[in-house]
Amino acid sequence: MAKFSGTRNLTAFAAILTVGTALSFGIGAALAADEVTEDQILRALTPTKKPLTRGLSVGGSAEPAANPAEAKLVTSVRGRTTRSLSRTEREEIAAIVQDKPKIDLEITFDYNSADISAKSIPSVQALGRALSNAELKGSTFVVAGHTDAAGGEEYNQSLSERRADSIKKYLVDKYGINGSDLVTVGYGKSKLKDPAQPLAEANRRVQVVNMETKVTAQK
Incomplete structure (x- = not known):
């Protein structure tokens, strides 16, 4: 038994x-x-109006853009520190990116922190591989940081800037991407992804936008 x-x-x-x-x-x-894949990011950030072409410019000058004003703004913010951008410049960038190839990767951060959450590391790695691809390498990208609505405006602005910088540092350190090709900007809590739930995790994110401007010739 x-x-x-x-x-x-x-x-x-x-x-x-x-x-x-x-x-x-x-x-x-x-x-x-x-988890977002490298291919998904690559397809989202590749311009649909015309195929990406190799830069033919000489001496490091930017290729002509469809809109000269846009090209001028992109040139003026390349290589700048995140905190050096004025409110006007941030809003000008926000207006331009509306019609650009972009992807919201839902890169989240630890609460009240600029540390990339463990669950978002694979997405950041996929981003690094995509931006290293020959199809995108050399383009200028906006990396925009956002927070949720908790806390004051000034604090959240600073936090969003640090989050954008955190992504940039990871991409530069781990994938050797040219730092000047990554224009980091912070929007604090001014552009919530989910306004109905202002404290939702989805609001603590980074959006990546291809400005469709290449500065150096690709070989």
């Missing part, structure tokens, strides 16, 4: 182990499905 009981317990344990394993694989699949 004791032997039968032991066998039954062993069978029950095996069943529990099997279910647990199945659940683990299910969770892994769900997480993988939520």
Whole structure:
């Protein structure tokens, strides 16, 4: 009788182990499905109006853009520190990016911090690989940081700038991307992704926009 009981317990344990394993694989699949891929980023940031062409400019001058005013603004903010941008410049950038190839990667951060959350590291890595691709390399990108609505305006502005800088540092350090090709800007809590839930995690994010301006010739 004791032997039968032991066998039954062993069978029950095996069943529990099997279910647990199945659940683990299910969770892994769900997480993988939520992660953005390099190809998705590449397609989102590649201009649709015309194919990307190799820069033919000489001496490091920018290729002509469809709108000279846009090209002038991009040139003026390249290489600038995030905090050096004026409110007017930030709003001018926000207006321009409306019609540019962009992607909201839902890169989230730890609460009240500029530290990239562990779950968002794969997305940042995918971004690094995409921006290193020959199709995008050399283009100028806006990396815009955002916060949720908690806290004061001045504090959130500073936090959003630090978050944009955090992404830029990761891309420069880990993928060797030219820092001048990444224009970092902070918008604080002024442009919530989910206004209905101002404290939602989705608001603590970074948006990446291709400004469609290449500065150096690609070989």
